[in-house]
Amino acid sequence: MSNIVKTKALTKKYHGFAAVDGVNMSIEKGDVYALIGENGAGKSTLMKMLSGLAAPTSGEVILFENKHPEVARFRMGCLIDSPALDSRLTVRDNLEMFSRAFGCHKEGEVDRILELVGMKANANKVIKKTSLGMKQRLAIGIALLGSPDFLILDEPMNGLDPMGIQEIRQLLKKLNAENQTTILISSHLLDEVSKVATRYGFMKAGHLIQELSNEELEEKSKTCLRLKVSDTAKAAMVCEKELGTNNYEVIDAEYVRLFDYVDESAKVVTAMVRGGVEVGEMVRVGESLEEFFNNLMTAREEQ
């Protein structure tokens, strides 16, 4: 698989404050990489550095495997911060102008984009008379001009109604599946992101604290029984010998997660008691992306 983005110790400082601090990340062709983090975690700054809108203080960005970034950026489409559109031109004129600037103006290209983002009926509306949702759709449309190989979308669902969110999600999935378009996306709507992402990068205070594939996240977030026990070593032995499973995880000195026997809690309690383990608490849990994110952020704060 070819590398679309690789960063080496990428850092951006504003007046001594590191908005992005030593980030090493790589995005492979065909990935839908979700960048997740709280406000001020450094997601937008990282995206700005990738798109050439901000110069790194130190570190390196390699796009499309060592090609000159200015040249490589012709293969990228971006939506960073709020939609940056020419407010006095119409929807169609914005697309016509940007398609000429991007060197992808050809017969039918603007209509194709209008169709893709569902803006055909509003093509002749002047931008300043359109809603935020329409602006957002057009901004995504501009990013899609010329069918770029790599899309950077910062909060693309902002301002969209539920139908719009669904349409954009379907569009991103289609682009990824049919054209192998690589996508870097950030969003506060974690559940929405989890419906399209294939990889996740979690950011906090400028650091990329964890990267996971979809499979790894599913593994981490799958349903289990969380037991508070008197002795985790004994509980582990009970799992292996009495219950005959290795599919468990000792979280800390008190807690054990058991991924089997999820619907047979009585059997688990009986085995634990028979093995001399007191069970103080037993909860059936299944972490959503949101729960995983919250737990990860809390754990990081405690560190």
Next chain:
Amino acid sequence: MKNMIRASFYKLFHDKATWISLAGTAAWSLFVSVMLTWIADGKLNASDAMAAEKYWRDFMGYHAVMVPLLVSSIVLFTSEFKDKSWKLFVARGISRAGYYFSKLPCILTLAVMLSFVAITIGAAYGVVVLGMQFNAILAVLLLRYFMLQSVAHGTAAVLILTVYFLIKVSEVSSSINTILLMFGTMALSKIETALSLGDALTGVWAFAQPLRVSFAGADDWIWILIVFAAYLAACSLAVILFGVRGDVE
């Protein structure tokens, strides 16, 4: 670069503001002509060579082209920097210098179009109302005057664009350009008088160039071209040195 120039011209000709500016220039030029006649108490006779020279000098003195040029620039560039649409070009690998140089032919074209409209209105008023004789000599003089005024206003246009590009905050750039137009020439004249510098400062001042063009041809047209070329070179250098670094906010 070629693509970016095409995009800039697309915007220029599809933005209603351009056509409103041209209509505004026509109205403003007519207003200036009527006002000049009113000030002269109806005695303005543009068929007289000296009166014609004074008429055109006053016509440009009231910024018949410069005010519409500044207003159109404010409208055109405010959207680029206030709406931040220019960052989409940068994010697609178009260099910042490339962005600036693609706007140059655009704003120069605007200066030519506005000069054409203003001089046409001024000449039409002179012929119809003031009794100017329209003949081959007048046609040649008008053509020469139009070409030199286009260059003179082009010099100011280059400066206006450069201020926008270097500052990138449309409100600040618009204010600076307006102050330069309204008070620049006056301030430089005062300095020249105080220091006995002749016209050393206003002679090279971009916003004063239209006043150096003579209708009858008694001007140093080479100097007007040299000043234009010097502004073009100096502003390009300033953009390359100071305008291509920093983050796009």
